[in-house]
Amino acid sequence: MNLLEVKGLKKSFVEKKAVFPAVKGIDLTIAEGECLGLVGESGCGKSTTAYMVARLIREDEGEIYFNGKKLNAGRRLTCAGRDLQMVFQSPKDSFDPRYTVLQSVMMGADSYHLWGRKELEKKSLELIEFVGLKTAYADVPVMNLSGGECQRAAIARALLCDPRLIIFDEATSALDVSLQAQVIQLLRRLKRERNVSFLFITHDLALTASICDRIAVMYAGRIVEVGGTKEILDQPVHPYTRQLLASVLPVTADGSYRFPVMERLRETEASGCEYYDFCNIAADICAKKVPGPREYRGREMRCHCL
Template sequence: MADHILEVRNLKKYFNVGHGNVLKAVDNVSFSIKRGETFGLVGESGCGKSTTGRTIIRLYEATDGQVLFNGEDVHALRGSKLRDFNRNMQMVFQDPYASLNPRMTVGDIIAEGIDIHGLFTGRKRRERVVELLRTVGLNEEHASRFPHEFSGGQRQRIGIARALAIEPQFIIADEPISALDVSIQAQVVNLFKRLQKERGLTYLFIAHDLAMVKHISDRIGVMYLGALVETAEANELYRKPLHPYTQALLSAIPIPDPEVERKRERIILQGDVPSPINPPSGCRFRTRCPKAMPECATHVPEWKEVENDHFVACHLYS
């Protein structure tokens, strides 16, 4: 698909956790992202969304499946092609406190990729760092400071500047706002949107906050226990969620209007998320699903396009 910058096909990432047990963190996940769009990946903590991002960018090697970036299989790249891939795909991490080296100045943190790829030296390197700092709303004098001198929101801006330094085409933002104060979250999301508009970036935006994801995403994928259960255009997903899990997640989003909030039905899921070491048979969500049927225990639901570009894996639609 020429207009797709990324295609993920039947991706699996399993971890051996001892005593013959295998943790199926990502299990047969498929989706694609068009050039210039933002694909939001949401779900509860532990559903495998961060592992999906890290496997796409090759921080983890895939157990099975394919990741195609600009038509090339990411996990088969070697030499100069791998180097080009590393330049074109960057990551912004969840924890702005842990992701920056405390012993390096901000200027050197931002310039690390520039140095590795040999893009600029001397005065031009310095000018590039200053330009990046200004791009993310920081000042020239911040370059000589260390990470501990900054707030969480400022550190995340430094992380974004570092990701932008080598002019990537694609950025994986792994829960980039979850560690920030609510007052700062909107600023960082708006920064992502502005940079996308100015630079034509493509994003995989990973988060568990569905309300915030709607503001930045063109399309959204919902994950549960290592598998995708639904994908749709953002407004369509919020207007007409099909999967019972998506419906439950959306029912938990606070609504500012007390009258509407009082009238709407809140779906409370029973029980805990099962272990990915021993997921339920058939549909993984069946143990917590208010609409579970006998066949949910025996058959894995088919991934199906129910409406135009609206896919769901649920026996209610088979």
Template sequence: MPKKIPLLTVNHLQKTFREGKKERRAVDDISFSIEEGECLGLIGESGCGKSTTVNMIARLLKEDAGEIYFNGKKMTQGHRLRPVGRELQMVFQNPKDSFNPRYTLLEGVMEGARHYRIYEKKELKAAAKKMIGYVGLKESLLDMPVRSLSGGECQRAAIARALLCSPKLMICDEATSALDVSVQAQIIHLMRRLKKEKQMTFLFISHDLALSATICDKIAVMKKGKIVECGSAEEVLHHPRDPYTQLLLKSVLYAEVNSITDRSVL
């Protein structure tokens, strides 16, 4: 049988930022891959290089070295950034900032699909309404200014906007980090549904190892631009090999979140 090609492959990716004479290697020779339908967690503390990595994958930032293959195409070719297109969608930490302040919920959710001309005009509205219902938002909110919604509702809207583009990969960069713990759990629950019902593939970025283990199949732990440990979520959570992973698990933040989160809802 021919070997299945991963949906995303990252090989020896590197990025150094220069400010005057100072140099900072934000991403230092990292490699990983994600199979279709899988969720990979890229976990590490603030400043370890997670967003720099995803920005290179989403082609918002040029790498210094290394290769990225997405959906069978080499993305790291030539000097120009090649747009990645609708097949890769991002969900960010502050969903409100990602919406145009003049948009209603319905307009905000339609934005991406309209840009990529995925639907006929008439179909678009119906598809957007259906998706808004799917992510658990009430129809009565459709004409509300999207930024007036709560953080959790806004994040559901951002997920609906991404889904309407029928992506192959969703990158969630700290998508639950700004939310209250109970709302965090609801968003994770929604993502798990997407995995199960739509076989969605995720790159899940977070500083919270315990929370990530509730959705990720595999976890890569990042420290100072490098991946220090990678394995099944189960393995990394219960039998961490690297001292840094052990430290992450012992951190105050973990203890706090772990004691408050009602994981029975997950």
């Protein structure tokens, strides 16, 4: 049974009477104890997807099931509850600078009235130490923490609710390489010791190799390829996945990741594939019809030409 299941999720934004589709009908699943990497370039709809799943913004269409329950059954935007937590790209922006680390970590769980005050403080201090911060940090104002320390505090706050799923929205993008490695090690530990599931959102395909079980590649509001991490990284199939990999990984000896982008930038019909103008294997049908999902080499794919 899947812990999270998303079906046909769509979201558009309106600015000055112009409609901008951000997410164009995506399907996702995350199993118990699994880490799914949602990757793609900036502006492709990853964060919008995360905010809809976390019930921070309302979807236009689609269904979201979490732990067997439909999250968007009612007309009102309701909280997902303690079992689903989120760690944001800029953790300092999600903390009140007036509070200490201990107060900040306690704040989320305190709203659910899970324990008495003394028990809540005890569990908070244990988690502060668990994520790699010294207990002496408890009385330090959260605004005085470094980026990596603040990210750890944000993880401790999420863990205090004992969630089954944590969404990481570009949670390591602002950290240097050494701090990224420390956060990844912490996530591995959480998977191993607590069986926590993750939706790990990033634009860096290489980073997902160290934590994710599966990868979903997103482009222009659609998921174009889904598969196991090893299969996606070793044998990228969709043209966009190959180009995304080429931008972060060395070119192989046989030049398999190196290919020219098509020299045509014509206006694509609204009903066509969003990647048509940049694809090196595009056919005429790509400009006229959005490719539907199908299975190809053991993974889900959206491409007419494969």
